[in-house]
Amino acid sequence: MKKPVQGVSKRLVAGVALLSVVMLTGAAHSQAPVSVPDKSFPESVTSTSDGTLYVGSFNNGGVTKLAPGGKPEQLVKPGANDSRSTLGVLADENSGTLYVCSNDISGFGVKGPSDVKGAWLKTFDLKTGAAKGSFALADAKSLCNDIVVGSDGTAYVSDSFTPNVYRLKPGGAALEVWATDPKLAPVGKDGVGLDGIAIGADGNLYVTTFIPGKLFRIAVKDGKAGEVTELKTSRVLDHADALRAFGDGFLVIEGAGRLDKVTVKGDEAQIETIKEGLAEPVSVTVVGNTGWVAEGKLSYIIGDNKGKDPGPFKLEPVSLSK
Numbered sequence: 001m002k003k004p005v006q007g008v009s010k011r012l013v014a015g016v017a018l019l020s021v022v023m024l025t026g027a028a029h030s031q032a033p034v035s036v037p038d039k040s041f042p043e044s045v046t047s048t049s050d051g052t053l054y055v056g057s058f059n060n061g062g063v064t065k066l067a068p069g070g071k072p073e074q075l076v077k078p079g080a081n082d083s084r085s086t087l088g089v090l091a092d093e094n095s096g097t098l099y100v101c102s103n104d105i106s107g108f109g110v111k112g113p114s115d116v117k118g119a120w121l122k123t124f125d126l127k128t129g130a131a132k133g134s135f136a137l138a139d140a141k142s143l144c145n146d147i148v149v150g151s152d153g154t155a156y157v158s159d160s161f162t163p164n165v166y167r168l169k170p171g172g173a174a175l176e177v178w179a180t181d182p183k184l185a186p187v188g189k190d191g192v193g194l195d196g197i198a199i200g201a202d203g204n205l206y207v208t209t210f211i212p213g214k215l216f217r218i219a220v221k222d223g224k225a226g227e228v229t230e231l232k233t234s235r236v237l238d239h240a241d242a243l244r245a246f247g248d249g250f251l252v253i254e255g256a257g258r259l260d261k262v263t264v265k266g267d268e269a270q271i272e273t274i275k276e277g278l279a280e281p282v283s284v285t286v287v288g289n290t291g292w293v294a295e296g297k298l299s300y301i302i303g304d305n306k307g308k309d310p311g312p313f314k315l316e317p318v319s320l321s322k
Contacts (some may be wrong), residue, residue, distance in 0.1 A: 036313035037064055038070055041301050043144065043317060045149045045294040046091045047285040053292055053315060056086030059301055061113035063089055063100060076124050081131035083122050085112040087199055089144035095153055098124040101144035106288045108302045119144040121157055121168060121175060135168055146242065152174055158194035158207055161186060179218050179225035187212060196243025196246035198250055206243060208252060214235030215269050231269040241264040242283040251291060253281045259293055275318045315319065
């Protein structure tokens, strides 16, 4: 950080800096990145309409709430509701629910805050963080990655280690396999399957696979899963990660450092890069005309940079236009 200019009040400088951080709902060019708690590797970010951001922690677990003008708040404490490492997070204001993907990732060398085995969808009260529910993914090899909620309140969950998309109906007692297809399975020993998940303006469900980076449409009719179609992308996606509905298309994160806009026409998808040079991005959420990108830097905890200093973690604001 540069030193304050001589003759300028340090308090004034600090006030201006704080204002630039907390103005979450303005134009992105007038905003500064938002800091994520130190030594907490984010894997997903979600938001509510008032501009509040919610961030999970790959290593520490729990969920941090970052309200406009407020201090970071530990809304969900690490290990709460028998949770472990938190991956996907999704705020559903209609039901007042915070959905969280909780996983045992000790196989990656990340212990997390508890000893709970398996992959789980956990639900919490969006305002208080109180536990609401706990739902296991059936397959022992599962990795709960991300969540989307339909207009009827049904939650859909992507599983990175099996070719399954799970469904939890409103008031449901258990997850059920809603869609499964060999095309959605991990490919080879280094493959990572289902990742991002979103519902399109056409009412169909769309998913990404991480390695290799692909985009699929799952047809939806009367709530049931139909044909699974791999979309032909205008260029190769490099580690396709989070997927979010945006306008009449989508936003997609590429782990290689890009935030893209996706426009689907028929069985083809046009990929337009909005911003590149991001530090190992993992997720994005939209507030107004701003995309907030979580820079996960996961190579510093499970990859080639393990043991090195990842530096500070932040949510990067990116200006969007529909």
